[in-house]
Each structure stands twice: as structure tokens, then as C-alpha cells.
Amino acid sequence: MAASPRLWTTLTEPLIRQNPITLQILGICSALAVTTALDTALTMAASLTVVLVLSAGIISMIRKMIPGTIRLIVQITIVASLVIVIDQILQAYFFDISRRLSVFVSLITTNCLVLGRTESFARNNPPLASMVDALGNGLGYSLILVVIGALREVLGRGKLFGFEVLPTVDQGGWFTPFNLMLLAPSAFFMLGGLVWAVRSALPEQAEPIEHTPPEVEEPSR
Amino acid sequence: MSDFFGLFLSAMFVDNMPLTLFLGLCTFLALSRRPGTAVGLGIAVIAAMGFTVPLNQLIYTSVLAPGALAWAGFPDLDLSYLSLLSFIGVIAATVQLTEMVIDRFFPRIYAAFGVFLPLLTVHCAILAGSLFMVERNLTFTQSIAFGLGSGAGFAIAVITLSAIRVRLAYADLPSGLRGLGITFLLTGLMSLGFSAFAQMVAQ
Numbered sequence: 381m382a383a384s385p386r387l388w389t390t391l392t393e394p395l396i397r398q399n400p401i402t403l404q405i406l407g408i409c410s411a412l413a414v415t416t417a418l419d420t421a422l423t424m425a426a427s428l429t430v431v432l433v434l435s436a437g438i439i440s441m442i443r444k445m446i447p448g449t450i451r452l453i454v455q456i457t458i459v460a461s462l463v464i465v466i467d468q469i470l471q472a473y474f475f476d477i478s479r480r481l482s483v484f485v486s487l488i489t490t491n492c493l494v495l496g497r498t499e500s501f502a503r504n505n506p507p508l509a510s511m512v513d514a515l516g517n518g519l520g521y522s523l524i525l526v527v528i529g530a531l532r533e534v535l536g537r538g539k540l541f542g543f544e545v546l547p548t549v550d551q552g553g554w555f556t557p558f559n560l561m562l563l564a565p566s567a568f569f570m571l572g573g574l575v576w577a578v579r580s581a582l583p584e585q586a587e588p589i590e591h592t593p594p595e596v597e598e599p600s601r
Numbered sequence: 602m603s604d605f606f607g608l609f610l611s612a613m614f615v616d617n618m619p620l621t622l623f624l625g626l627c628t629f630l631a632l633s634r635r636p637g638t639a640v641g642l643g644i645a646v647i648a649a650m651g652f653t654v655p656l657n658q659l660i661y662t663s664v665l666a667p668g669a670l671a672w673a674g675f676p677d678l679d680l681s682y683l684s685l686l687s688f689i690g691v692i693a694a695t696v697q698l699t700e701m702v703i704d705r706f707f708p709r710i711y712a713a714f715g716v717f718l719p720l721l722t723v724h725c726a727i728l729a730g731s732l733f734m735v736e737r738n739l740t741f742t743q744s745i746a747f748g749l750g751s752g753a754g755f756a757i758a759v760i761t762l763s764a765i766r767v768r769l770a771y772a773d774l775p776s777g778l779r780g781l782g783i784t785f786l787l788t789g790l791m792s793l794g795f796s797a798f799a800q801m802v803a804q
Contacts, residue, residue, distance in 0.1 A: 413623040460685055463685060
């Protein structure tokens, strides 16, 4: 199949190089709120990927029928219906996690990542390519979520998936948990550090200087 | 009255949308480069939240809540699973309507704020305002206070961040940290500051 190498790059590009969170600045809201523990992060990542792939497929299939002026409302309605289905499934089978995620599952509807991908890719491409692109972006998003979730849970509680990894002090071990890791600010610091790391490794992602400092001659004495 | 004001302040500082609940971050980060745009976005968010949260509260209590349609002969009907769809519909319709009205009657305001209006449809904080309203069982007056307070909290945060970012324009940062990276670290520091407000309402 001649198209397969192109599909493969569509799938792998968003993982690191075009990562939706660190480069495209999409879908950050949920990325930070649900990452205090690894299991909520994984649930969120899985739900988002499913919604993203399905909505990209559906919207791409009916892309020639949607009038341009109301396309935003049509897209949001499709996404919202999918999210309601996911939310009901989570409430039925994973009630604990669904309660801890509270409104954030519903907020997938307004996740910029979903609308960003449907607007910029699914609207102009055939269903298969759009779904592959959506899958790639969903996986790139999941990757960041899992990394941050795992780091915050290990450093904040000394546990991973609820199992002890680093023995904490009050259990007779040596590790003092950083309580800050469970609070809001650490998520920002963590993501900032991650962005820094990725952009140092791939220097072409660095943003251009906005203002070039004026050339001022050193005062000579 | 003190209840109204207390709820307003707690929505504004303690449960600050972008800094402690991580909501509306996409626009928060993307539109905070210049104080001018940040002020415009802040005003648009306050107006949108102050209007849609009470409106959604009315819709929820009169149609969607379990047993709300008892007067029509459906006491067992529970439509609350439709709340997400109707909330987002209300928000999208309000935004579209406001945009058209402003464009028709106040073209100068439209030129200044018009670009932000479509963005508000996909603004997490506005939808989250309505969802939190349901989760916390707010009454109609409370929902007005909550909507306005959350909007004002967002406005404060985004204006402050843009003011800091303008100061950083000439700072000599490592190239990997420029732009998004430093903004995250700044937001983290601001969030650390705002977490001090959490003590404020505890009493």
C-alpha cells in the first residue's frame, strides 16, 4: 500500500515531535487536573483517545455535508454526545475513578485538543487518515499524562497504582513524600520542566525571540 | 447578602479557575502575551459566565433535574444525563447570539472584543462553571454570585500573567524555556501564591 508510510508518519509525528501538549498547546486543562495519581491519568487518557478517534472519524465522514457557518456547533454536539456515552460507561463500571475525576470527563467536550484536531485535520481529510491522526494525537497526549501522573504519584505518595514503590518514613522506610507534588502548583512546574526538557532535546521547537534586544554600544570611558 | 459576597470571593480567589482548578488554561496561556488582549478576554469571560451559569441553573432545575417534570406527569423522569449537551448548547448559542448582536449594534466594541467571542464556546472554565453549579446544588442567586466570581477570578489571573509576561520580553532565557516553558513556571508560582487564599474561607 503506497499510502502506508504517510499514515505511519501521521501516527508517529504527534508522539514527540508534534506533541499536542508540549508543542501545539492544546488540551492542557485536563492534563494537569487529573494527574495526581496514575490510575486517574490513565483513565482520562484512554477516554480522551476514544472520544478523539471516534469524533474525528464521524466528523470526517460527514465533512462534506456540514455547512461552514454552523460547523462548530455540529462538531461540539457530536463530541458532547460521545462524551456522555463515555461518562455513563465510566459511572457504570468504574464508579470510584469516575467520582474522583468529577467534572473532568465531561470537560473533554471543551478540550481544545478534540476541536483543534477536528478543525485542522478531520475537516479536510478522509476518515481513515483523520482517525490515524486522532489516534496519534491521543497517544501523544496520553504519553505526557502518564509521565506526569506517574512522577506526581511516586514523589507525592511513594506509590504507583496504589502499590508501594518507595518505602515512606511513616511506614518505617526512608522516603519523605513531597506533599507539594499533590497540590496544584507542582503540576505547572512539572509540565514547565517537561517542556524545557523536550525543547532542549529538540532545539528546533524553541520559540523565536519575540523582541530582539536593541544593539547598544557599551559606554566607553 | 453576606452569603452572596462570600460565595463570590471564594469563587474568585479560593477556587480560582485557571490557577487551582486548571480550567480554561488553553486560552489562559495562548492569549496572555499582551495586557490589552488579556483585559478583553477577561471582560468577555466575566460576561459569559455571569450570564450562562444562572441560565443553565434555571434550565437544570426546571427541566433536567430528577423529578423536575413531575408537574407534566413524569415524576420518575431523570434527564440529568442530557445536562452536558444542553449546557454546551446554551453556551454556544449565547456566544453566537452575543457576537451577532454586538457586531450589528456596537461595531467598535466588536472590533476590540469580537475575536475572543468564538473562543468562549470551547472555554473549559465556562462549561465547568455550569457543571460545578449542578455538582454543588447552587440556588439561582448563588449561581449568579458563583458565575460572576469565577469569571472575575479568571480575569484577574489572566491580566496578572500578561503583565508579568510583558516584563519578561527582554529577559535572557535559555532557548528551550522561552515562551511556553517559562509561562508554565510563572503560572506555577502564581498558583502557589493563590493557594494561600485557601485559608481565607476556611473559617
